[in-house]
Amino acid sequence: MRRFLIVAVVGSMVGILLLVAASAGHQVAAQEPTQVGTTGTAGERSSSGAFDIEIRRNADRMIEEGRRIFRFDTFGDEAFWGDQLKLHQAIVGAKLGGVGPGLSPKMALSLGLKVDSDAVPPDLAAQLKAGKVDLDDPASTVALLKANAVVGVTAFLNSDGTARSVGVQCAICHSTVDDSFAPGIGHRLDGWPNRDLNVGEIVALAPNLKYYTDLLGVDDAGVRKVLKSWGPGKYDAELDQDGKAVGPKGRSGATLLPAAFGLAGVNLHTYSGWGSVTYWNAYVANTQMHGKGTFFDPRLKEKDRFPLASKAGFADMRNSPDLISPKLAALHFYQLSIPAPTPPAGSFNAQAAQRGRAVFEGQAKCSTCHVPPLYTEPGWSMHKAQEIGIDDFQADRSPDQHYRTTPLRGLFTRQKGGFYNDGRFQTLADVVEHYKDPLKINLNAEQKADLIEFLKSL
Numbered sequence: 001m002r003r004f005l006i007v008a009v010v011g012s013m014v015g016i017l018l019l020v021a022a023s024a025g026h027q028v029a030a031q032e033p034t035q036v037g038t039t040g041t042a043g044e045r046s047s048s049g050a051f052d053i054e055i056r057r058n059a060d061r062m063i064e065e066g067r068r069i070f071r072f073d074t075f076g077d078e079a080f081w082g083d084q085l086k087l088h089q090a091i092v093g094a095k096l097g098g099v100g101p102g103l104s105p106k107m108a109l110s111l112g113l114k115v116d117s118d119a120v121p122p123d124l125a126a127q128l129k130a131g132k133v134d135l136d137d138p139a140s141t142v143a144l145l146k147a148n149a150v151v152g153v154t155a156f157l158n159s160d161g162t163a164r165s166v167g168v169q170c171a172i173c174h175s176t177v178d179d180s181f182a183p184g185i186g187h188r189l190d191g192w193p194n195r196d197l198n199v200g201e202i203v204a205l206a207p208n209l210k211y212y213t214d215l216l217g218v219d220d221a222g223v224r225k226v227l228k229s230w231g232p233g234k235y236d237a238e239l240d241q242d243g244k245a246v247g248p249k250g251r252s253g254a255t256l257l258p259a260a261f262g263l264a265g266v267n268l269h270t271y272s273g274w275g276s277v278t279y280w281n282a283y284v285a286n287t288q289m290h291g292k293g294t295f296f297d298p299r300l301k302e303k304d305r306f307p308l309a310s311k312a313g314f315a316d317m318r319n320s321p322d323l324i325s326p327k328l329a330a331l332h333f334y335q336l337s338i339p340a341p342t343p344p345a346g347s348f349n350a351q352a353a354q355r356g357r358a359v360f361e362g363q364a365k366c367s368t369c370h371v372p373p374l375y376t377e378p379g380w381s382m383h384k385a386q387e388i389g390i391d392d393f394q395a396d397r398s399p400d401q402h403y404r405t406t407p408l409r410g411l412f413t414r415q416k417g418g419f420y421n422d423g424r425f426q427t428l429a430d431v432v433e434h435y436k437d438p439l440k441i442n443l444n445a446e447q448k449a450d451l452i453e454f455l456k457s458l
Helices: 002-031 042-072 078-084 087-092 105-110 122-129 138-146 199-203 210-216 220-228 277-288 307-312 325-337 350-361 428-434 445-457
Strands: 153-157 163-168 175-177 188-190
Touching: 042 188, 042 325, 078 087, 078 153, 078 163, 087 138, 087 153, 087 163, 105 138, 138 153, 199 220, 210 220, 210 307, 277 325, 350 445, 428 445
Parallel strands: none
Antiparallel strands: 153 163, 175 188
16 A cells, blocks of 8 residues: 555656646747757757857867967977077077077078068068068068067067077978968968978077087087988978988988878878877977977887987976976867868869879779878878888888878978978879889879879869
């Protein structure tokens, strides 16, 4: 009898709750439009909607924060480039308290440094257009630095206008401009590799290269020779790990600057198997830009493979305060938001490109590794050197000794300087011809031409 009463009471309560819920549901239904594809109660949808707004706000915040970090954050690396190497002294020149002739705007542009036209003050922009700015005077460079208009470079200035230090940002290598104002001056193009930038020549301007002479165990002249051997659009991010300045056939150990766009869905950022995009951000910010942060990779303790990294303590770097780690998430988020750019109209033959797609996905076997729409392999996109028919020099410098399947979107932005990790293939035609042997591909002249047009269309 007691059990029956309990069941009856519970049943009545459930019935009441169902009636209340039904009434509330009718009220919500009258207030909210039907959402196709949604599940759950109206209350759950309302809660989800609030969190959706929070997600959107978080995404917007991280993009803005990441953009600022990518463009303007030095991570404290001015302690290296300025305080230690004294690079700012070579930039301003002896007349402004530095050393040597200084870096004029004309020389800076010739070294591939870019100017953000949106950051140039209107009066200075007007003078530039009128040809009233002396482009041979380092003081004009200082004026651009004061406006924070030199892409990827920040000068720390004294009250009298002289420079006390200088730092660099991610954007120095991984941004360029659209040349809309003048060659080398225009709107920023974040994520585009700056294939004009002669990093080695710029670093070689520094008066004090003792850090590199001590680490590499060579004299000042030897360090400058290595730096100047890199050439435009290249950088050696492993030199201070293994000390291998020269590759096969006397080629420099430097590699082409990779794109930092179109990385959403892509596992690896570099040409060889170091790690994920976030890994490489931390690696570069700490070991190459010489910012003040935290970096851990016990693989770099292998003295036989990475003697200089072991010597420098790169396997476990700690700084307090940490100026890098708190910024890695937003930096990564911004990078993932940068789409691969679309090729300019008229830069390829659309009909030939359509035929070339069939060749790419068929007889040429390209899509086996460059899987559409990412045009790299989902998952672990790594291959041994013999699989792609090249030497293993650059692969062996990385911990996993493999080469990455490079994403192909926005390929038109990377034609300057050649293709593959070191630019060994000057043209797309050279790349297509190369795969004849390792993949046993035999294309006729028309198929090759169509395939090249398709690659140009990506």
